[in-house]
Amino acid sequence: MADTAMSGQGRRVFFRQGTVLKTVVLALLIAMIVLPLLRTVLFTLQPDTIRAWSDVLTGRLSTNLFYKPLGNTLLIGVVVSTGCVLLGGFLAWLVVMTNVPFRKTIGVMATLPFMIPSFAAALAWGSLFRNDRVGGQVGWLQGMGLDIPDWLAWGIVPTLIVLTLHYFSLAFTIIAAALATVNSDLVEAAQIAGARGRRILMGIVLPVTTPALVAAGSLCFAGAVSNFATPALLGLPVRMQTLSTRLFGMIEVGQVGRGYVIGIMLVLISGAFLWAGNRVVSGRRSYTTITGKGGRAKRFDLRRARWPLFGVAMIILLSSTVVPVIVLTASSLAPSSANLFSDWTLHYWMGRSDPSFAQGIPGIAHNEDIVRALTITLGLGLAVSFSGMFIGLLASYTTARFREGWMSAAITQISFLPLLVPGIAFGAAYIAYLGAPIGPFPALYGTFALLVIAATAYLLPFSVQTGRAVIQQVGGELEESARITGASFAHRLAAITVPLAIRGLAAGGILIFVKIIRDLSLVVLLFTPTMPVLSVVAYRYASEGFGQFANAITVVILFISIAATLIASRLQTKSQPWLQN
Amino acid sequence: MLEIRNLTKRFGNVDAVRDVSISAPGGAFLVLLGPSGCGKTTLLRMLAGLELPSEGQIVFDGQTVSDGDRNWAVDPAKRNSGLVFQSYALWPHMSVRGNVDWPLKVMKMPKAARAERVDEVLKLLDIGQLAERYPNEISGGQQQRVAIARTIAPKPSVLLFDEPLSNLDAKLRVEMRTELMRLHRATGATTVYVTHDQIEAMTMATHVAVMNHGRVQQFGSPSDLVNHPKTAFVATFVGTPPNNMVPVVKNGSGYKVGGRHMPLTPPADDCMAMYRAEAMSLSESEGETTLAMELVETSAIAGRTMVTGLRDGLRLTAIVDAAPEAGIGDTIQFCLPPRPDSWFGPDGERIG
Ligand SMILES: Nc1ncnc2c1ncn2[C@@H]1O[C@H](COP(=O)(O)OP(=O)(O)O)[C@@H](O)[C@H]1O
Numbered sequence: 007m008a009d010t011a012m013s014g015q016g017r018r019v020f021f022r023q024g025t026v027l028k029t030v031v032l033a034l035l036i037a038m039i040v041l042p043l044l045r046t047v048l049f050t051l052q053p054d055t056i057r058a059w060s061d062v063l064t065g066r067l068s069t070n071l072f073y074k075p076l077g078n079t080l081l082i083g084v085v086v087s088t089g090c091v092l093l094g095g096f097l098a099w100l101v102v103m104t105n106v107p108f109r110k111t112i113g114v115m116a117t118l119p120f121m122i123p124s125f126a127a128a129l130a131w132g133s134l135f136r137n138d139r140v141g142g143q144v145g146w147l148q149g150m151g152l153d154i155p156d157w158l159a160w161g162i163v164p165t166l167i168v169l170t171l172h173y174f175s176l177a178f179t180i181i182a183a184a185l186a187t188v189n190s191d192l193v194e195a196a197q198i199a200g201a202r203g204r205r206i207l208m209g210i211v212l213p214v215t216t217p218a219l220v221a222a223g224s225l226c227f228a229g230a231v232s233n234f235a236t237p238a239l240l241g242l243p244v245r246m247q248t249l250s251t252r253l254f255g256m257i258e259v260g261q262v263g264r265g266y267v268i269g270i271m272l273v274l275i276s277g278a279f280l281w282a283g284n285r286v287v288s289g290r291r292s293y294t295t296i297t298g299k300g301g302r303a304k305r306f307d308l309r310r311a312r313w314p315l316f317g318v319a320m321i322i323l324l325s326s327t328v329v330p331v332i333v334l335t336a337s338s339l340a341p342s343s344a345n346l347f348s349d350w351t352l353h354y355w356m357g358r359s360d361p362s363f364a365q366g367i368p369g370i371a372h373n374e375d376i377v378r379a380l381t382i383t384l385g386l387g388l389a390v391s392f393s394g395m396f397i398g399l400l401a402s403y404t405t406a407r408f409r410e411g412w413m414s415a416a417i418t419q420i421s422f423l424p425l426l427v428p429g430i431a432f433g434a435a436y437i438a439y440l441g442a443p444i445g446p447f448p449a450l451y452g453t454f455a456l457l458v459i460a461a462t463a464y465l466l467p468f469s470v471q472t473g474r475a476v477i478q479q480v481g482g483e484l485e486e487s488a489r490i491t492g493a494s495f496a497h498r499l500a501a502i503t504v505p506l507a508i509r510g511l512a513a514g515g516i517l518i519f520v521k522i523i524r525d526l527s528l529v530v531l532l533f534t535p536t537m538p539v540l541s542v543v544a545y546r547y548a549s550e551g552f553g554q555f556a557n558a559i560t561v562v563i564l565f566i567s568i569a570a571t572l573i574a575s576r577l578q579t580k581s582q583p584w585l586q587n
Numbered sequence: 588m589l590e591i592r593n594l595t596k597r598f599g600n601v602d603a604v605r606d607v608s609i610s611a612p613g614g615a616f617l618v619l620l621g622p623s624g625c626g627k628t629t630l631l632r633m634l635a636g637l638e639l640p641s642e643g644q645i646v647f648d649g650q651t652v653s654d655g656d657r658n659w660a661v662d663p664a665k666r667n668s669g670l671v672f673q674s675y676a677l678w679p680h681m682s683v684r685g686n687v688d689w690p691l692k693v694m695k696m697p698k699a700a701r702a703e704r705v706d707e708v709l710k711l712l713d714i715g716q717l718a719e720r721y722p723n724e725i726s727g728g729q730q731q732r733v734a735i736a737r738t739i740a741p742k743p744s745v746l747l748f749d750e751p752l753s754n755l756d757a758k759l760r761v762e763m764r765t766e767l768m769r770l771h772r773a774t775g776a777t778t779v780y781v782t783h784d785q786i787e788a789m790t791m792a793t794h795v796a797v798m799n800h801g802r803v804q805q806f807g808s809p810s811d812l813v814n815h816p817k818t819a820f821v822a823t824f825v826g827t828p829p830n831n832m833v834p835v836v837k838n839g840s841g842y843k844v845g846g847r848h849m850p851l852t853p854p855a856d857d858c859m860a861m862y863r864a865e866a867m868s869l870s871e872s873e874g875e876t877t878l879a880m881e882l883v884e885t886s887a888i889a890g891r892t893m894v895t896g897l898r899d900g901l902r903l904t905a906i907v908d909a910a911p912e913a914g915i916g917d918t919i920q921f922c923l924p925p926r927p928d929s930w931f932g933p934d935g936e937r938i939g
């Protein structure tokens with residue numbers, strides 16, 4: 007009986023399950039991520055470009071081309087990551103472990119600086135601290151009669167300060183999440199053993215949080231060494247070069263081979279630190295907390311230091327969030343940044359072209375280039391958030407569903423590869439990859455498609471991670487129970503997976519949107535006058551001395567980013583679990 | 588000697604522990620038993636010195652160690668007590684040996700003595716071979732042993748356990764129970780043990796305090812609790828299987844027991860009659876003291892059968908010699924003995 011019922015219903019399995027899907031995803035990732043990087047390396051190995059290696063690393067010019075920028079880059083990496091771990095760690099400790107007033111406000115504010123593009127902070131710094139060294143407008147403080155010394159107005163010091171105030175919020179997020187898992191039982195067990203303040207800190211709390219500190223430090227390091235906007239705006243005018251500004255400069259002047267070599271070195275440096283950090287963290291003692299049921303968190307009583315520490319935290323937070331926003335807004339309204347708060351005009355926003363004003367450049371609302379850049383930027387954001395979430399979901403679904411096999415491992419590894427590659431180097435790789443025609447395909451340089459593909463690839467680590475979180479939320483069993491009912495893959499995706507996952511997907515998509523519209527380093531090399539994007543237009547205006555326009559555009563970007571981020575965090579139910587009691 | 592006097596703990600306007608007074612002789616195995624949220628952990632943390640009582644005193648061996656009325660407490664490290672956390676609280680960056688060794692190091696014990704003591708307790712808990720592993724490299728049961736080893740290494744005179752077995756699987760739980768009792772005999776330390784599992788309490792304790800809503804409902808030996816439950820809560824919380832509690836209401840000149848008129852003379856008009864499961868029986872036909880119920884569960888226990896029936900939210904359990912012929916879902920007759928074992932008033936207090 008059973009036999010007759012079954013006959014004709016069986017199906018031979020030609021491929022092992024998922025082979026087709028895995029192959030497609032893997033091919034896609036290789037085309038988007040591996041080939042561009044490979045192509046860049048191969049380019050520098052051609053007979054007529056291989057000299058670039060010796061030029062950069064050993065030649066007569068190598069000091070200026072490479073070693074000086076390298077020194078600056080490493081200095082930035084070390085100082086900024088140390089500063090970020092200290093600031094971020096301090097704030098995380100306040101928020102998670104103490105009874106400081108307004109903990110939640112501090113917690114939310116500490117995540118904001120990372121939402122603000124780093125060029126916004128650099129522009130704001132200029133509006134405040136510029137002196138007359140390089141000509142053009144002076145900043146507000148100089149305008150107030152203070153004599154701002156060169157070292158505070160330009161070069162390495164402001165770069166270090168601005169980058170620290172930008173990346174500390176990344177460190178905060180990581181350390182706060184780690185501290186939240188440090189069970190207060192661990193500390194109480196040490197108290198019962200008779201240990202006191204310093205001993206508990208040095209013997210228990212620090213060692214347990216070391217992995218998070220290392221992770222935060224290495225991520226901040228990688229971020230700081232690959233940052234382009236800040237050293238470009240604050241350092242280039244006084245000829246301070248880092249590897250990323252050097253890379254940009256080389257490609258701008260057409261010395262592509264040398265540029266790629268510098269780019270490869272930059273990838274190796276930031277990759278090495280991330281890898282080393284990861285090694286430390288994932289050792290034998292990877293401290294996932296050992297616990298059955300957790301205890302209730304008991305907060306450290308700061309007593310009389312509560313308000314003073316709150317004050318310190320607020321100074322850090324205000325100077326990294328509110329002050330830049332106020333300065334940028336004021337400066338987009340003031341004809342002279344020396345007088346930030348007087349003679350305000352809306353010209354930079356909505357004025358018509360007037361030859362006597364700002365060399366006839368119309369306000370951004372009437373400026374065709376800027377309006378076009380705005381349209382393109384928004385379009386780019388939308389396109390990338392869709393394509394990113396699609397590929398991210400596809401890749402994470404594939405690896406979650408078919409866990410075994412080298413192909414799944416390869417998919418995971420490759421999708422996280424862009425994390426190791428600074429944006430500007432990734433942009434350079436895409437020029438090498440799609441800048442010239444490949445076989446029957448035309449060159450994509452200067453097209454919208456190039457921007458979309460490069461940005462999608464660049465943000466894949468993030469979209470795959472989001473996709474994974476979404477899939478975990480949806481859960482394999484729900485999907486499998488639908489499979490048992492006999493629904494097809496597409497039907498299951500549409501009827502079960504997507505409705506369950508839509509909030510997470512939307513939040514992920516919005517965050518990708520934000521990341522791309524405020525990105526400068528990836529697009530600065532892919533930019534062409536026919537395909538302008540806002541951040542690059544702002545950068546150009548700033549470097550040509552039209553700070554008000556740059557600031558007005560930056561305010562627009564900020565406004566869109568903040569609005570989108572707020573929407574996303576409303577969608578994300580558990581965006582900041584450590585804030586909950 | 589462990590003495591708790593009028594102990595109260597408030598968190599804001601939540602009374603986690605209310606006016607608790609108990610005392611147990613040195614070397615006792617005192618179990619705090621109660622459902623989740625009844626204040627057991629809070630009481631234990633006050634004993635450990637991690638929380639300051641709002642009112643009342645704690646006295647170890649004649650020495651006051653916590654006094655809520657004076658807002659004063661001896662430091663957790665100086666009370667000569669040790670606490671095994673429910674979460675184990677193993678320090679993840681130290682090996683098993685390191686975890687056991689560190690408290691001794693903090694006590695400034697000389698190195699040689701320390702090594703000897705660590706080996707000794709690791710051996711006592713049978714985890715010597717794990718000494719060099721890290722907490723995330725050993726199983727839950729082994730983590731539990733490490734947590735205990737760490738706590739007993741400094742030889743505390745009062746040992747405190749917070750639901751130590753709740754994270755273990757059933758078989759391991761039974762083994763660990765025996766182990767903990769052996770350990771109690773070996774160390775001789777006064778032990779306070781928190782659990783929500785009445786079987787653990789009944790098998791391990793010399794003294795049990797049954798708690799509910801922050802109050803001690805009854806304090807006594809395990810057999811006291813079974814034989815003379817003071818409140819309806821204790822009567823239904825303690826014992827395997829739990830006692831049956833049947834509501835009795837006055838109806839005209841007679842009384843309705845579980846919804847049926849029966850010839851009974853309760854001490855009050857509204858009350859509850861308690862019947863032990865082993866005093867109940869099943870009957871083929873309806874009788875004067877039978878209640879018809881839907882059969883919902885049967886299970887074999889030690890050669891006898893436990894039968895559970897359900898009707899209108901009333902649940903009855905009987906232990907009988909032979910399994911009923913009826914199947915699950917059929918109606919069967921539970922026969923109540925002529926007199927209940929105890930009576931409880933509407934407030935839950937025993938009235939006869
Ligand atoms: N630190 C605290 N702050 C506020 N309420 C608490 C705190 N600790 C415990 N409680 C409350 O006190 C009651 C008893 O808690 P607890 O002692 O943990 O119960 P148990 O251990 O018996 O499950 C609960 O209602 C709990 O919510």
Ligand SMILES: [Mg+2]
Pocket residue numbers: 624627628
């Ligand atoms: Mg508890």
